[in-house]
Amino acid sequence: MTNSALIAQRKKTNWLAIVAVTSAIAVYFLIIFGSHVRVTDSGMGCPDWPLCKGSLNPNQGFHAFMEQTHRYLAGIVTILVALTILIAYRTKARIAAIRPAVITGVTVLIQVVLGAVTVFDGNGAPTVAAHLLAGLSLLAGATITAVAVLISRVEIAGPRLAPVGWIAISGAGILYLTGSLVINAEAEKACASFPLCPSGQPARFVALHLIHRSMVVIAGLALIAFALHAWEKWSNIKGARALAATIVLLLVATATLGILSALHKAPAHLQDLHLAGAAAVLAISTALASLGWLSGADSTSEKVSVN
Numbered sequence: 001m002t003n004s005a006l007i008a009q010r011k012k013t014n015w016l017a018i019v020a021v022t023s024a025i026a027v028y029f030l031i032i033f034g035s036h037v038r039v040t041d042s043g044m045g046c047p048d049w050p051l052c053k054g055s056l057n058p059n060q061g062f063h064a065f066m067e068q069t070h071r072y073l074a075g076i077v078t079i080l081v082a083l084t085i086l087i088a089y090r091t092k093a094r095i096a097a098i099r100p101a102v103i104t105g106v107t108v109l110i111q112v113v114l115g116a117v118t119v120f121d122g123n124g125a126p127t128v129a130a131h132l133l134a135g136l137s138l139l140a141g142a143t144i145t146a147v148a149v150l151i152s153r154v155e156i157a158g159p160r161l162a163p164v165g166w167i168a169i170s171g172a173g174i175l176y177l178t179g180s181l182v183i184n185a186e187a188e189k190a191c192a193s194f195p196l197c198p199s200g201q202p203a204r205f206v207a208l209h210l211i212h213r214s215m216v217v218i219a220g221l222a223l224i225a226f227a228l229h230a231w232e233k234w235s236n237i238k239g240a241r242a243l244a245a246t247i248v249l250l251l252v253a254t255a256t257l258g259i260l261s262a263l264h265k266a267p268a269h270l271q272d273l274h275l276a277g278a279a280a281v282l283a284i285s286t287a288l289a290s291l292g293w294l295s296g297a298d299s300t301s302e303k304v305s306v307n
Contacts, residue, residue, distance in 0.1 A: 013093040016084070017149045020097065023080035023104075024146040027139050028283055030073045034135060035275040038183050039268050042066035043128075049119040074112065077138075081108050084145060096294060097148035104141030110134050128184050136173050139279065140286045147290035156296040165289045165298075168226035171219030172282040178212040179258075179278055188266035194259050209262075216258070220251055223285055230288055234297045243288040250281045 037043055045063030046052035050071065053060050058068035085101045088094060111134040118127040182188060190205035191197035195213060197206045227244040234240035254277030261270035292298065 016087045016093045020084045020146045020149040023084050024142040026077045026080050027142040030077050031135050031139050031279050032276050033070055036272050037066050037070050039271045043123045049116045078108050081105050094149045096153040097145050100145040104145055107138045107141050111138055132180050143283050143286045144290045147287050151294045153294045154296045156299045158299050160296045160299055161293045162298040164226050164229050168222045169285050169289045171222040172285045175215045175219040176278045176282050178215045182208045182212055192265045194262050223247055237295050246284050254278050
């Protein structure tokens with residue numbers, strides 16, 4: 001390949017990286033803002049869709065503003081995800097990024113449809129849960145795409161990632177899901193103690209809290225094990241140790257925020273910070289697993305770098 005061709009290829013990769021990383025960051029903030037919409041009980045701030053009270057103007061009261069702003073953010077994310085697909089497909093700058101980019105695009109469309117259905121259903125529990133699951137899939141997909149753009153995939157035979165990685169990212173997703181279900185059930189204030197809940201609270205609310213707290217222990221141990229595995233086994237992979245350390249720090253910070261939120265009867269600002277931390281744990285653990293998978297970190301086979 002000539003120097004001019006190498007320069008052109010590098011420019012394509014740089015543009016793709018900018019758009020893909022921006023898309024992943026935007027998805028993260030969309031998830032966080034969506035959580036804030038739930039925390040502030042603004043989910044039905046706009047009783048219709050796609051307009052808000054028959055208008056594009058979000059300035060129709062606090063709850064309407066929150067809900068319509070969330071929709072506008074979703075629109076921006078949709079555009080960024082579509083651009084990532086377009087650039088990845090047209091330039092072929094990172095072949096490994098095309099499939100996750102397309103899957104993320106499909107997930108965006110599903111998320112949009114579920115958002116509309118959730119409004120028409122009056123924020124019913126099943127549609128809210130489905131909307132949340134799609135949101136988590138969207139965050140994971142955008143993160144994987146961004147990492148696949150930044151890291152070259154190596155060609156190997158056999159397993160690319162140890163089971164501890166798959167278990168850890170699954171645990172991170174379930175952990176975020178169980179925490180969000182507590183909020184969706186409006187059970188945040190029902191367990192103002194730690195580690196157990198006080199007596200006299202509705203049994204279903206207590207059950208949600210205890211399930212979530214149990215998942216904190218199980219998923220937390222899995223994530224720490226994964227971080228230690230990456231720290232010890234992947235020291236030759238650039239960025240692996242930094243991501244592994246970040247996971248542990250985020251776990252400690254997020255768990256601390258969760259305890260403080262419970263003891264202070266779930267004030268909105270602590271809930272927001274707690275959910276932001278949980279989403280960051282999911283994103284960073286997914287990024288670390290993607291880095292390991294693309295690099296074939298847990299394989300003993302001979303590795304050949306491919307685009």
